[in-house]
Amino acid sequence: xxxxxxxxxxxxxxxxxxxxxxxxxxxxxxxxxxxxxxxxxxxxxxxxxxxxxxxxxxxxxxxxxxxxxxxxxxxxxxxxxxxxxxxxxxxxxxxxxxxxxxxxxxxxxxxxxxxxxxxxxxxxxxxxxxxxxxxxxxxxxxxxxxxxxxxxxxxxxxxxxxxxxxxxxxxxxxxxxxxxxxxxxxxxxxxxxxxxxxxxxxxxxxxxxxxxxxxxxxxxxxxxxxxxxxxxxxxxxxxxxxxxxxxxxxxxxxxxxxxxxxxxxxxxxxxxxxxxxxxxxxxxxxxxxxxxxxxxxxxxxxxxxxxxxxxxxxxxxxxxxxxxxxxxxxxxxxxxxxxxxxxxxxxxxxxxxxxxxxxxxxxxxxxxxxxxxxxxxxxxxxxxxxxxxxxxxxxxxxxxxxxxxxxxxxxxxxxxxxxxxxxxxxxxxxxxxxxxxxxxxxxxxxxxxxxxxxxxxxxxxxxxxxxxxxxxxxxxxxxxxxxxxxxxxxxxx
Numbered sequence: 246x247x248x249x250x251x252x253x254x255x256x257x258x259x260x261x262x263x264x265x266x267x268x269x270x271x272x273x274x275x276x277x278x279x280x281x282x283x284x285x286x287x288x289x290x291x292x293x294x295x296x297x298x299x300x301x302x303x304x305x306x307x308x309x310x311x312x313x314x315x316x317x318x319x320x321x322x323x324x325x326x327x328x329x330x331x332x333x334x335x336x337x338x339x340x341x342x343x344x345x346x347x348x349x350x351x352x353x354x355x356x357x358x359x360x361x362x363x364x365x366x367x368x369x370x371x372x373x374x375x376x377x378x379x380x381x382x383x384x385x386x387x388x389x390x391x392x393x394x395x396x397x398x399x400x401x402x403x404x405x406x407x408x409x410x411x412x413x414x415x416x417x418x419x420x421x422x423x424x425x426x427x428x429x430x431x432x433x434x435x436x437x438x439x440x441x442x443x444x445x446x447x448x449x450x451x452x453x454x455x456x457x458x459x460x461x462x463x464x465x466x467x468x469x470x471x472x473x474x475x476x477x478x479x480x481x482x483x484x485x486x487x488x489x490x491x492x493x494x495x496x497x498x499x500x501x502x503x504x505x506x507x508x509x510x511x512x513x514x515x516x517x518x519x520x521x522x523x524x525x526x527x528x529x530x531x532x533x534x535x536x537x538x539x540x541x542x543x544x545x546x547x548x549x550x551x552x553x554x555x556x557x558x559x560x561x562x563x564x565x566x567x568x569x570x571x572x573x574x575x576x577x578x579x580x581x582x583x584x585x586x587x588x589x590x591x592x593x594x595x596x597x598x599x600x601x602x603x604x605x606x607x608x609x610x611x612x613x614x615x616x617x618x619x620x621x622x623x624x625x626x627x628x629x630x631x632x633x634x635x636x637x638x639x640x641x642x643x644x645x646x647x648x649x650x651x652x653x654x655x656x657x658x659x660x661x662x663x664x665x666x667x668x669x670x671x672x673x674x675x676x677x678x679x680x681x682x683x684x685x686x687x688x689x690x691x692x693x694x695x696x697x698x699x700x701x702x703x704x705x706x707x708x709x710x711x712x713x714x715x716x717x718x719x720x721x722x723x724x725x726x727x728x729x730x731x732x733x734x735x736x737x738x
Contacts, residue, residue, distance in 0.1 A: 268293055268330065269419040269427075274300075278465040279412040284308040285464040291325065298325040300461060307464060322461040333455040334419075337429060337442055342449040345402060345438065347393050350450050350477065354390050361388065367482040371491070374520065374533040374556070378497045386489045387482060396484040400477070401438040415467045417456070431456075435480075437471060450474065495519035498535060505554075506537075508564045512571070513539040513550075521553060526686075527599055527673075529609045532556055538597075543572065545579050545588050545596075553601040566603040574598050574605060574672055577689060583731030584676075587706065593679040598672065605672045606688070611665055614658045614688060614698060624649075624656035659698060659724035667691060678702070695727045706731050 272291040278284075288304035302320040307313070342349055357364070364387045365380070372379065386392055415431035429452070431437030436453045439446040457472035498520035499506060509515060521528060521536035528534055533556035540549050550571060554561040578598055579585055588594055601607045606614075627649060653660055670691040677684040683702025689695055697705065703718045704710050712733065715721040726734035 267334075267421070267424075268327065269334075269421050271420045272298070272330075273418045273420065274460070275414065275416045276460060276463065276465045276467050277414040278467065279414075280466075282308070283310075285466075287463050287465060289322065289461065291330075291459075297327060298330055299323075300325060300459070302461065305463075309464075325459055329455065329459060333452070333459065336449050336451040336455060337427070337447070339447075339449055339451075340445075342447050345397055345448045347390065347397055349448055350474070352393070352478070357390065357393065358388060364478070364482050367479045368486040368490075371483070371486055372494055373522070374498065376498060376501045378500045379494055382493060382497055383486065383490050386485055392485045392489055393481055396481040396488070399484050399488070400480045401435050402432075413466055413470070415456075431467065431471070435470060436473060436477075437467075495522065498533070502535070502561050505561050505564060508568070509537060509539065509552075512568055513537075513541050516540050516549060526613065527607070527609055528553055528601065530555070535561055539567075539571070541571075541575075544575050545585070547588050547592055547594060548575065548579055548596045549598070550574065551597045551599050553599070555602060562602040567600055571600075574600065577672060577693075578674055581689075581695065581729050583706065583727075583729065587676075587731075591678075591680070595677045595679060596674055597677070598674045604669050605674075606669050607673075610673050610688070611668060615661065615663050615665065615668055616656060616658045620656040621662060624652050624660075627652045627656075654722055659696065659722070661696075661724075663690070676705075695729065697723050697725045697727050699723065708733065 270293050274287075274289040274291065276287040276289065284306065286304070286306040287302060289300050290303055291298045291300045300322045302322050303317065305314070305316045307315075347353065361384055365384055368383065368387075369375075413431075413433050415437065417429050419427040419429075428441075428443055430441040431453070432439055432441070436450065437456075438453075439448050440452050441447075453471035454474065457468050460468040460471075462468065496519050499518045506515065506518065516538040518535065518537045521534040524530075535554050535556070537552040537554070538549050539552055544550075550567070552567055554564070575598065578596065579588070584596070588596055599605055631649060668690070672689040674687050674689075675684060676687065681702060683700070683705075685697060685701070685705050686699040687696065688698055697713070699720065700710065700713065700715075700723050701720045704713060710717065710721060713721070713723045713725055715723060726736060728734055
């Protein structure tokens with residue numbers, strides 16, 4: 246079924262609207278686009294020849310990666326029928342489009358409901374793990390006309406009229422022998438909405454479509470953006486998804502696993518739960534991951550367990566590990582004197598014990614902190630090469646000490662060179678100072694060794710970054726052993 250927009254355009258194009266507009270003697274068109282360092286400027290004059298309009302290019306200026314081109318030569322571009330210009334004038338003179346509405350484009354409640362599957366297809370790639378709950382919620386949001394009206398304003402109008410907000414400029418002046426000229430200007434937004442006609446604004450979708458048909462082909466963006474109604478519905482649907490659905494997706498993922506969640510609730514208060522769509526310094530891989538923030542009465546108020554469980558077919562990874570190990574994890578961390586005092590001194594300081602599936606220290610942590618025997622050998626070879634160069638008194642012209650430090654971090658992490666089976670029994674946690682914006686990453690080994698791994702900011706406790714052996718604020722790989730009282734334990738690795 247052809248929608249109303251097609252019918253409107255047909256009416257305009259064939260001049261079925263009652264009363265033809267008075268034809269101008271000429272139309273002067275300014276068609277410009279400015280993108281980064283590129284500039285495309287065109288001036289056209291459409292001359293009334295009685296039975297048609299002939300468009301001439303009178304100015305062209307192009308600046309792009311090929312250089313600059315400028316021409317004031319008059320060049321005939323194309324002929325336009327009188328009916329086409331009449332349709333455009335009728336669209337300009339039509340005052341029934343004073344505001345932006347979905348119905349202007351031929352879409353309404355019935356069309357939306359009858360195209361539910363097609364609308365959903367436009368956002369199907371936005372989520373990697375669809376559940377029945379997610380699909381139901383998204384389709385519900387995509388059935389609401391009000392959501393489309395809001396999206397229409399977001400996609401086509403960005404805060405009033407400005408003819409060159411986006412580095413795009415278009416203006417046409419219709420000149421008459423005995424009448425004042427009429428000027429129309431396109432907004433920098435998509436489809437030029439709203440169009441400024443002298444001092445009035447119009448949201449008539451026929452205006453950009455007809456102008457696109459009239460304009461000659463060139464390097465300016467205007468001809469394409471004015472004739473871009475085919476992407477309107479996909480753009481509206483995606484805007485609705487990002488505005489109304491995206492944040493809700495992560496929460497809805499949990500509903501599929503109510504029984505599994507109840508197992509956690511039997512022991513912990515679930516502060517928050519959602520799908521975890523990110524891949525970062527702790528979580529990697531392609532599986533769907535659910536994150537639970539857990540707390541219980543035994544924990545300090547500003548300490549939680551961040552539990553990450555991966556999807557395993559129709560369930561999630563066994564909860565047994567965290568249910569059995571959780572108390573010991575918390576006890577080990579919060580009974581360290583300097584950590585306990587640090588958290589009790591300021592409630593804006595938060596500590597999160599990370600736990601993925603069956604362990605706190607996962608493959609991602611091992612890969613960053615410990616590396617592998619093969620990588621250790623790469624660093625050892627760099628050291629041997631340095632010693633050989635020193636013995637041969639050969640200089641490379643670079644700071645070899647700094648180069649070896651980089652090599653050590655790349656190939657050895659913190660250079661403790663631990664057995665991975667041993668390391669997996671350790672604990673990984675993060676401390677965040679919300680007031681300062683600082684955070685730090687920590688590891689507690691199975692033998693109770695405490696290691697400050699990373700710091701972001703200007704130090705930790707009473708130590709500045711210079712005390713930790715690094716310079717300046719920012720993210721630093723510190724790799725310092727810390728005593729239970731918070732003292733730095735210096736060692737050579």
